[in-house]
Amino acid sequence: MTRVLIVEDDPQLVRALTINLRARKYEAEAASDGTAALQLAAATPPDAVLLDLGLPDMDGLDVIRDLRLRSGVPIVVVSARSTSDEKIAALDAGADDYVTKPFSMDELLARLRAAVRRTETAAPAADDMRIVTTQGFTVDLVAKRVTRDGRDVRLTPTEWQLLELLIRNPGRLVSQKQLLQEVWGSSYGTQANYLRVYMAQLRRKLEADPTHPRHLITEPGMGYRFVA
Structure with a gap:
């Protein structure tokens, strides 16, 4: 119980x-x-x-x-x-x-x-993670490689940092502030527009339907969540 x-x-x-x-x-x-x-x-x-x-x-x-x-x-x-x-x-x-x-x-x-x-149902601890597979794409965290339908997906360094941070916290809500500070630096904690732009780019590259994402989920006013 x-x-x-x-x-x-x-x-x-x-x-x-x-x-x-x-x-x-x-x-x-x-x-x-x-x-x-x-x-x-x-x-x-x-x-x-x-x-x-x-x-x-x-x-x-x-x-x-x-x-x-x-x-x-x-x-x-x-x-x-x-x-x-x-x-x-x-x-x-x-x-x-x-x-x-x-x-x-x-x-x-x-x-x-x-x-x-x-x-x-949590994924393995971050230190043990290597390859994360979803229904739509696969991420190799060690090789820093993303594939979709058998083809490599080219991500910018910023897109990769965002994706990696979310994937290393599977299922957990990661706040806007944490994402901004860890990817852009401590002085960018309130620049939520940066996140919206880059998350939209990631969804276009990785989600089957970017307007209804299954894996890169927005929690309005709070942050984002990765769901495998």
């Missing part, structure tokens, strides 16, 4: 989440602050975490960073903070997804299922 740790200081919301999770055959445990959450996670590592950022004893970002030091457990942020900068900060800290309050319970549980599923 999948064990979910709920980190939330609103008792009514905790009760609603617990009821809905248990009704869907999850095991649910709750912590009302960051300290208790980290202690529970250390004692009995959860399979997933639903995390509020506005905790009474510490910022939820610090909880994410601490959890990331010890595991790759899926973390779905559930927060009233709704600006792009706040979402990006959570994703940069290591969150896998972000749901803004108020939310649909069905949507939240769907995102939780997706986050758990990505972990269960």
Whole structure:
């Protein structure tokens, strides 16, 4: 049974989440602050975490960073903070997804299922990855070669850097800020238009239908995700 740790200081919301999770055959445990959450996670590592950022004893970002030091457990942020900068900060800290309050319970549980599923079916660790194959194209990360329908696809250095960064984080949402800073440099953290242009170029070269991509997915306002 999948064990979910709920980190939330609103008792009514905790009760609603617990009821809905248990009704869907999850095991649910709750912590009302960051300290208790980290202690529970250390004692009995959860399979997933639903995390509020506005905790009474510490910022939820610090909880994410601490959890990331010890595991790759899926973390779905559930927060009233709704600006792009706040979402990006959570994703940069290591969150896998972000749901803004108020939310649909069905949507939240769907995102939780997706986050758990990505972990269960995750590709090999980055250091062990060499060749990544999708239905549409194949990427050799060591040879830095991309083929589609048996033919080489020529990518610019920037296109390759973007593609490689996404592929080395399979299924995980990579924030706009992280992509910009790692590909263009620390002074380009807000130039989202660069990403739109280069991602459009990658899709034209790699996706069967660039207007409805299957592998290079946009998460509006947050970042991009590679799905094999």
